[in-house]
Amino acid sequence: MISVSNTQYAAAELLDRQLPALQGAANTLRSRPPRGWIAAIRIALGMSGTALAKLLKVSQPTMLEYEKGEVSGSITLQTLRRVADALDAELIVALVPRKSVAATLRARAESIARDEMRAVVHTMRLEDQEVESEATREEYEKLVTSLITNPRKLWR
Numbered sequence: 001m002i003s004v005s006n007t008q009y010a011a012a013e014l015l016d017r018q019l020p021a022l023q024g025a026a027n028t029l030r031s032r033p034p035r036g037w038i039a040a041i042r043i044a045l046g047m048s049g050t051a052l053a054k055l056l057k058v059s060q061p062t063m064l065e066y067e068k069g070e071v072s073g074s075i076t077l078q079t080l081r082r083v084a085d086a087l088d089a090e091l092i093v094a095l096v097p098r099k100s101v102a103a104t105l106r107a108r109a110e111s112i113a114r115d116e117m118r119a120v121v122h123t124m125r126l127e128d129q130e131v132e133s134e135a136t137r138e139e140y141e142k143l144v145t146s147l148i149t150n151p152r153k154l155w156r
Contacts, residue, residue: 008151012101019100026096036070041087055086108154109147113140 033040042052053063066083069075077093084091097104117140147153 012105015097016100016102019097022094022096026094029092032071036067037089038067038070038083038087041089045087047087052083052086056082105148105151105154106144109144112147112154113143116143 038052042049049063049067050060053060056063056066058066066075066079070080077091081091099107117136
């Protein structure tokens with residue numbers, strides 16, 4: 001791999017190694033029960049909404065709002081955490097990259113390099129100093145490598 005800071009390299013390596021498992025888990029969890037996880041676990045435990053409300057020390061209508069809020073996405077993480085604890089369940093919240101860190105960095109670097117090279121090639125054409133495409137390709141690859149090596153330049 002291209003040399004970057006040890007911290008960034010370690011973080012990227014760890015994410016990229018775990019990515020298949022994370023993506024598999026995300027695919028499984030994405031298919032949420034129609035009434036949400038709160039209702040699914042509560043019903044599977046044979047627990048009424050009233051019983052769960054009592055455990056949480058909230059009213060039964062508030063408990064219904066929690067279930068609706070989970071389905072609509074408006075429930076807070078703090079509330080979900082309290083409900084999960086009451087159901088003896090684990091709350092999992094994760095950001096799962098859609099592709100590897102290496103692929104994301106490369107795609108971003110290529111996009112920036114294309115934009116920069118396009119401007120340079122255009123200017124050189126106007127000045128009748130166009131470089132052969134092989135030399136242009138080599139410069140493009142050097143620029144991509146340079147950007148990946150210094151990823152802070154990728155996100156300005």
